[in-house]
Amino acid sequence: MSATKYIHIVDWVMHELDQNRLHSGGKLPSVRSLAIQFQCSKNTVVKALEVLKQRHILYTKEKSGYFVVDDYKKPHMSDVQIDFLSAGPDPAVLPYEDFQHCMNQAIDRYKEQLFTYNDVKGLPSLRNELVCYLQNLQIFTKTDHIVITSGSQQALHILSLMPFPNGKKTILIEQPTYFGMIDVLTLHRIPTIGISLSKHGIDFEELERTFKTGDIKFFYTVPRCHNPLGHHYTNAEKKKIVSLAEKYDVYIVEDDYLGELDTDPKADPLYAHDQNDRVMYVKSFSKVFLPGLRLAAVVLPAELLPSFSQYKFSADFNTSPLTQGALEIYLRNGMFHYHIQRAKEVYATKLSLATDACKTYLPLDVHYTKPVSGFYLTIFLPERVKAERLTCMLAERDVQVADTSRMFLSHNQGEAIRISISQVDQQYISEGIFHIAECIKALQQNATFNPLSLTSKR
Ligand SMILES: Cc1ncc(COP(=O)(O)O)c(C=O)c1O
Known part of the structure; x- marks a missing residue:
């Protein structure tokens, strides 16, 4: 059994929420039936559900099982621009x-x-x-x-x-x-x-x-x-x-x-x-x-x-x-010393929000870097999802990300996007990554149904 099996269950729960098949207050299938569904041990199921509990998506009722928290809301499209492209310092920490x-x-x-x-x-x-x-x-x-x-x-x-x-x-x-x-x-x-x-x-x-x-x-x-x-x-x-x-x-x-x-x-x-x-x-x-x-x-x-x-x-x-x-x-x-202390705290919080959101929303075959400090992380795109197409699609949703092809000497080194968290307000980081995940999924589906539709754009 793979040590990351529990992630499949986390991903499945998030998908059910996205598709409105699970709602605020709704009860999850029992641990036993999830273990059968995913062909894993009950411990693995509990591990997955506890991860979702920590993220305040689920809660437990004694002897009744796991439920979706009452105020769970899918991240929704806001009317702000989410700028993961610019890499200047957070304006809130500029002295x-x-x-x-x-x-x-x-x-x-x-x-x-x-x-x-x-x-x-x-x-x-x-x-x-x-x-x-x-x-x-x-x-x-x-x-x-x-x-x-x-x-x-x-x-x-x-x-x-x-x-x-x-x-x-x-x-x-x-x-x-x-x-x-x-x-x-x-x-x-x-x-x-x-x-x-x-x-x-x-x-x-x-x-x-x-x-x-x-x-x-x-x-x-x-x-x-x-x-x-x-x-x-x-x-x-x-x-x-x-x-x-x-x-x-x-x-x-x-x-x-x-x-x-x-x-x-x-x-x-x-x-x-x-x-x-x-x-x-x-x-x-x-x-x-x-x-x-x-x-x-x-x-x-x-x-x-x-x-x-x-x-x-x-x-x-x-x-x-x-x-x-x-x-x-x-x-x-x-x-300067006090300024750095503050900047460090702000970026550490933002980075952990970003890596948490990647864990929650990105499909399992999408890998990403998990830096402990700094303000960049990179998302490597699955086969047949092109960074150029993804950045355009995200721009239509007012989410800006950087295609990493400019960061290579030659342009054939795999498709990836760079996320800079420095200028994005904390409250929009998760939402922005939700949109990235949605667009990746849409492009993946598109590529599965119509393999030519993506490659012809380049
Ligand atoms: C890795 C790295 N080095 C150097 C620079 C240049 O910075 P500046 O010329 O503003 O000091 C940048 C700017 O983005 C950078 O990302």
Whole structure:
């Protein structure tokens, strides 16, 4: 008997509710008859019904059995847009007013310094402050090794274009990965190889082979809260990546854009395992703070600093000092710490609502990632359900999701959609996922009855 048999029963109950064959207050068939229906033990049935009880869909009456709760309502179509596409921070956690105070204080303190050309590496006072801040993320460095960039996108752009001391040319990326990095690489025709990343991680033998023979300049990785998979490497895996990089003279660009949301206090960045200046650490302040500031910090080995600074200077001389000054004050006052605590709580709640809803509504043959932190998860579509068709169908229901095909180097890597929970109000997460499930089921049925109807749309 499969250990997941109980999920079939959960799914069946949800289906009966959807089809109105079970109603609020209605009694479920007995445990015995469900066990016969599903050819499983009574324990398996009880396990399924208890799961539904925990989700407040069923309740028990002593000696009478399981009933649907009185106020059970199917998620219904609301007149709001449900935006699982945008990946900016939740507007409810953006600290506009606090930051406004910091802007004013920064202008009072630094005056004209914030309105003229500045150090290419960024405001020294912010970089000093970041030395302390980054220690919370297990990044121990010195002011001189930090460069402020106009968003981490600029850092990735510069690192992709500039030469590296190993003289190699090819960039290795996870597949899928952040589409902004793919854009840089394809736009500039930079030789790029992908290594497949799934919810189970990467194949380390393939990684070693590619490091050894692939002329790899650097490996771009998003080691925690991965975009789009929500995947996290273990510390042992991170250590292994760093040691392979050292062995084969490969650099690593570590994009820790959501590091603050990691719920595992023992999780280290790759940088913490690096003894030989192999890792360039990139920390964005967009996703966890205010994307409009366009601020990020890069921690670089001494050898790469002159070239990086030269490329940065040629791009924009320096990042806007005004926002840098305000961020420095925000960090120094300890406000950032409180902001992160709040953001972490908000996203953790939303993510668990999303994974619960996936468990409840998605058909059994639909797999999805179950990240413990971050704000993305990916739903892998069953055979013959096309992401492009699904996203259009969902748009008609005012639900926006991202087709992951843009997040791969080539477009033939299986159909999937990315769900970002950051900008969706908590009360609509479950409803949105209900619609995703309904549309997947409709497309599955359509494909079964008319196999040509889906493929002809592409
Ligand atoms: C993984 C990852 N890295 C970097 C960025 C770029 O962020 P920014 O340039 O705003 O710092 C993003 C934005 O979505 C991202 O998802």
